[in-house]
Amino acid sequence: GAVVSQHPSRVICKSGTSVKIECRSLDFQATTMFWYRQFPKQSLMLMATSNEGSKATYEQGVEKDKFLINHASLTLSTLTVTSAHPEDSSFYICSAVNSAYGYTFGSGTRLTVV
């Protein structure tokens, strides 16, 4: 079946630094990927839609300058949390959608900003 690899699985960074999270579709091409964020005991909130070769589409309330998304190829999307602050600490999950495999999720990244 389809596999989406997300890396790193967990990261701790200092406040004010930037962190990059990678999401790769390993055996299929994904023109569209999605980035979600989950706070403890809450739902997965859609942050943005990542489109290969074009700008990402952000959901209302998500700062595009803070959460930079790049979808440079059909198998890779990256989310960069810029100038991270403790309130950005969360669980970030990517998802790739493909007509053959439907939605496939990465294993998530737990970000802790100290």
Place this chain on the structure above:
Amino acid sequence: DQQVKQNSPSLSVQEGRISILNCDYTNSMFDYFLWYKKYPAEGPTFLISISSIKDKNEDGRFTVFLNKSAKHLSLHIVPSQPGDSAVYFCAASGNTDKLIFGTGTRLQVFP
């Protein structure tokens, strides 16, 4: 504005019995619905889906029912097993590929 809601944050069921998880949605444009199982610090695992042209879909122990007029869907797990203990999310999509998740229900299956 929570377009997909799961009103029961938790559910406790005895092993062997039926687990029924409910989900309500408000957006009439949603036409595809999915259920996911999730453990802490992991990505969601797909369980079962249903298109709006159907009212029931079954896969092994899992059955999803869709009531479009009530904008309600439910997931039935029978028989429930201890390994089913997890958080369950329903999700919906419409004319875009965006998946909107519900608030989740924590299922605990006890022996």
